[in-house]
Amino acid sequence: MQRRLINSTLAVVLVVVALFCAPLALVEKRSIESNAQEQVTSEALHLVGVVENRLVAGEPIDAEALSGLTSQNAQRYAVVELPGQPTITLGDKPAGDDPVSATETGPHGEKVTVQESRGPLNRNIRNMLLLLALVALLTIVAAALLAVWQAKRLARPLTDLAETAERLGSGDPRPRQRRYGVVELDRVAEVLDASAERIARMLTAERRLAADASHQLRTPLTALSMRLEEIAETDNLATVREEAAIALGQVERLTDVVQRLLTNSRDQRKSSAKPFELDEVIKQQAEEWSPALRRAGRTLYLEGPPGLLALGNSGAVAQVLAALIENSLMHGDGAVTIRTRVRGSSVVLEVQDEGAGVPSELGARVFERAVSGHNSTGIGLAVARDLAEADGGRLELLSQRPPVFALFLGRAEPKGGSLGRPEGSGSAK
Structure with a gap:
């Protein structure tokens, strides 16, 4: 050229x-x-x-x-x-x-x-x-020198743009933000920078989805494998049927986890909030996590009024509750308490344990990705907060010592009836 x-x-x-x-x-x-x-x-x-x-x-x-x-x-x-x-x-x-x-x-x-x-x-x-x-x-010598200078001036930007395009193709989407004083070349540079930013966002979203999926699917798959192991080890047909029914329920929840992750990655602004019975979600998670807590020598307590109707997505709330219970199991100590209460127009779901609590240097940063005080992935609580906010809820750390995490959901008017847990009572599993 x-x-x-x-x-x-x-x-x-x-x-x-x-x-x-x-x-x-x-x-x-x-x-x-x-x-x-x-x-x-x-x-x-x-x-x-x-x-x-x-x-x-x-x-x-x-x-x-x-x-x-x-x-x-x-x-x-x-x-x-x-x-x-x-x-x-x-x-x-x-x-x-x-x-x-x-x-x-x-x-x-x-x-x-x-x-x-x-x-x-x-x-x-x-x-x-x-x-x-x-x-x-x-005149000819001056024109030759000017032609060489102009050729280099025009060729250098094209070389830079070619390198930028090559970097984009090799997976390095960092924009270079270089401009050359030539309208046409600057326009090409702007388009490449905009493409680099879009590719960077796409790659970030894909990596985030992969990390979230890996983290969120780990627990349901572990629970499912435990049910299948119990089915394989028993000869009692009734036990097999019971465990198979539970396993099918876990498969459905696993499918819901995958669908939820895909939905959030595609459109985080879309909300699927609707009334659901909070006790059903708590009961289901208590059944899944009780064996793991018992093996660790720890007790699970359920407290709060029954029959609460919350606004949200039951699958997302189940994932948030699972993340909080897992966080208490991995990083906490002593008994784990799941507590529900009503606060104004909100339903509050709290998870508390008797451990040392959240380190003071972390504080609210505990919900940030890759932030962890115990060498974990630092993804669980971040994903839980994203799931809570996707349907209009919010997840907060109410207390660092003892550690109390609270999920705030909109309250729906009950249609009558309850799930049988008296208000203010507590039960242990």
């Missing part, structure tokens, strides 16, 4: 120089020749006038009387012819067969011829041509 730009620029300059210098040289040549002819003619007229004055005054006319009237610097040769008198010559006859010559005749028959050698004329023409050639050469 650089070579093409240089060659095209030089071709244009050469054409312009040729079109300019050729007519200029011709005009200047004619001007020099015309000037030389005018000078010779002017001197011939001058000699005719002198001779005429001497004839009128009766003064002698000879070479001695006319000496000094011709231009010595121009080395001109003059011939004066008078009627009835010898021819008078002044100066040396110029060399060459084609001198610059002018002849003038006076009223008394006198005739004056002035000649000048073409040497000075040719020298002036040659100097003019050399000057034009020098100017043309300097």
Whole structure:
């Protein structure tokens, strides 16, 4: 590309120089020749006038009387012819067969011829041509340097843009934010930067989805594998049916987890909030997590009024509750309490344990991704907060010591009936 730009620029300059210098040289040549002819003619007229004055005054006319009237610097040769008198010559006859010559005749028959050698004329023409050639050469050199600079100036941005496109193709979507002062190239750079930002957002969303899916699917798959192991180890048909029914329920919840993750990754603004029975979600999660808590020598307590209806997505609330119970199991200690209460127009679902609590240096940052005080992934609570906010709820840390996490949901009006847990009572599992 650089070579093409240089060659095209030089071709244009050469054409312009040729079109300019050729007519200029011709005009200047004619001007020099015309000037030389005018000078010779002017001197011939001058000699005719002198001779005429001497004839009128009766003064002698000879070479001695006319000496000094011709231009010595121009080395001109003059011939004066008078009627009835010898021819008078002044100066040396110029060399060459084609001198610059002018002849003038006076009223008394006198005739004056002035000649000048073409040497000075040719020298002036040659100097003019050399000057034009020098100017043309300097113009071509300047144009070549300008063409090289301009070619590099245009080629460098294209090289940068090619590198940017190559980086995008290799998975490095960082925008370069470079501009080059050329409208068209700047527009291409802006489009590439915008594409880089979109690709970066897409890659971030894909990585986030992969991390969230890995984290959120781990617990349901573990619980499902435990149910399948119990089915494989028992010969009791009733137990097999019971465990199979529970496993099918876990598969449905697992499907809901996947669907929820995909929905959130595609459109986090879409809400699927609707009334649901909070006790059903708590009961289901208590059944799933009780075996793991018992193996750890810990107890699960359920507290709060029964029959609460909350606004939200039961699958998302189940995932949030599972994340909070898992967080207490992994990082907490002692009994785990799931508590429900009503606060104004909200239903509050709290999870508390008897552990050391959240470190003071973490505080509210515990919900940030990759933030963890116990070398965990730092994803669980972040995903839980995203799930809560997707349907209009919010997840907060009410207390660091003892650790109390609270999920705030909108409250729905009950349609009657309860799930059988008296208000204010507590149960242990």
